Amino acid sequence: MLATLMQTLDSTIANVALPHMQGALAASQDEIVWVLTSYIVAAAIATPLTGWFTDRLGLKRLLVVSIAGFTMASGLCGISASLQQIVLSRVLQGVFGAALVPLAQSILLDINPREKQGQAMSVWGMGVMIGPIIGPTLGGWLTDSYNWRWVFFINLPVGLLALAGILVSLPARDDRQKRSFDFVGFITLGVAIGAFQAMLDRGDQLDWFGSLEIRIEAVIAAIAFAFFIVHTATAGPRSFFRYQLLWDRNFATGIGFIFVIGAVLYATRALIPPMLQNLMNYPVATTGLVTAPGGLGTMIAMLIAGRLVGKVDLRLSLLCGFAVSAFSLWQMTQYTIVLARSDIVWPGLIQGFGLGLVFVPLSAASFSTLTPELRADGTAIYSLMRNLGSSIGISVVQSIVSRNTQVSHAALAEHVTAFNPLLRQQFDVSSQASMATLDAIITQQASMIAHIDAFKLMLFATLAVIPLLALIRPTHQHVAGEIAHVALD
Structure with missing residues (x-):
């Protein structure tokens, strides 16, 4: 679980530190986003290799190599002196970290008896979902208290502790198999x-x-x-790809849903911190604090979802989760340039709650009908689709914000003329300094409009996948009931 949390945390912990990295590394706004996407893309490409490497090296050996490599790459990120160096280091992080989440999921399924697997998946799901949500909070505190490099150095003690725990506690076994690549x-x-x-x-x-x-x-x-x-x-x-996975209707539908969840979750978490810092002058630590409650919502929802699985139809839980997530995105489309902290906290809390309701039943439905021999490849493809959704979601919303800011600026500027009496009352139209101030105000409003457009797109994407719930087959009661045993202690 330490390895899982470390990998998922790094997908968003750098978000709030991006403006500081941009200045320190002399990068443009478009270029600094590569710090996020290079990591996610590298992980997405390397994730399908998990099954093959597991067969060739054995599960424990691969996990040890992955944790050690990820920890080393984190140190390289922290000492990077240029954009090229940090992007390359993030690629190494993504390559070594790609196997951590599917290996953790596979190990938890292997070391727990069938009646305990539901409990294990609930705990694993918390690590997967909470990591990206608490990342901005921890990143904000580290950046504000120390500097942006500590968002990577923090992985060093965690990685060493996880490595020691695996070496000591995970039984050694010769589970290697010959499998062509x-x-x-x-x-x-x-x-x-x-x-x-x-x-x-x-x-x-x-x-x-x-x-x-x-x-x-x-x-x-x-x-x-x-x-x-x-x-x-x-x-x-x-x-290379076990196409038999797509014959399982639940799994095929599940990876479609996790793609959308990855896009919405990561894109929202990548969009809000720069918006708060650049448009509303939030300090980096405050930005982290107001985005933190989403993690609390996720934890509460996962406990509730774990109790409901086996008692109610999984599709009903998924419907409620997507509906709650859509409501939170609708709240975000109502944002203005003047926001109280509660206006940020509540939509984030509600979105975290909705995603928590989705994650446990979605994992249960996706893997409940897979045969054991397809499990390792299935967990890898499941993580791949989440990473792809994340990467594409971040790139798309960043592009929308950049382009629509220019479009909205031009549209707003059309109504700003020297003959407007309201304008003449507020600004000296003959002063360059006054006109520069006016242009900054228009740019700020245009950027806010562009952010709202991005939230609208994510809202429509969430609503669009809800009808696909009909494709999921109801899970048998005895299988679904395994997920219901969630540890509350």
Whole structure:
């Protein structure tokens, strides 16, 4: 669980420190986002390798290597002196950290008897969901009290403690298997994900398809993904991707839902801290504090969801969770440039509660019908889809904010003329300093409009997936009941 929390925490802990990194590393607003997306993309590409590496190295050996590598990469992030160095270090973090979450899930399923697996998954789910939510709070405190480098140095004692715990407590076993590696499948999927993410990250900066680079990246992503699909369909058992997973309707639907959850959760957490700091002049520590209650909502909801699983239809719990999450996003679309702290706290708390209601029953429904031999690959693909959703969600909302700020600025400026009597009462239209102040006000309002547009998109995405709940098959009572035994002590 320490390894799980460390990996998921690092996906958002740097969010509130981005403005400080931007100044220290001499990066633009578009470039500094690479600190977030490089980590998530690297983890997304490396996650499907978990099953193969588990067979080749054994579960304990792979976990030891992953924790050690992740801890080392965290130290490299903390001592980075340029944008290129920190992005490369974050890529290493993502590669080594990719296996931590699926391995933790697989281990908890293996070391617990069937009647305890529901309890184990609830505890594991808390680590997965709470990490991204408390990340901004911890990152804000570390940045304010020390500096931004400590958001990475904090991993060193945690990683060493997790490594020592695994070496001492996890039984050694020779569970290695000979399994051929599908280089074609891995390379085509990796190229497709990498090119697509590069297109998303650079698109706004290069005017999207007006740029030759973006068109090339889009073509590479499309061709690579097409090759991956064809290869997967024809390679049979040698395929890198176990396409048998998609024959399970619950699992196939579950990965679609976790993609949306990843996009909404991570994009919201990446969007709000810069909004509070840049538009409303919130101190970094205060930003972390007002975004923290989402974690409390998630914990409460997971305890409730654990009690409900096995007693009510999983689809009803999922419906309630998505509805609550949608309501919180609707609240965010009502934001203005003047917000009380409670206006930030309550929507975050409600969103955390809604996502907590979704996560436990979604995990139960997704894995309840999978055969044990598909479990390792299933957990890897499940984490992959969450990471992909996160990466795409962050890039899309950042692009929307950047582009719509310019569009809204132009629309607002059309109504600002020297002949407006209200304007002449408030500003000296002949003074350059006064006009510069007016332009800053218009930019601030335009940016707020752009943020609201991003919240609206996430709201529509959440509402759009609700009808897909009908695709989930009801889980048998005795299987669902395993999730209901949640430890309250």
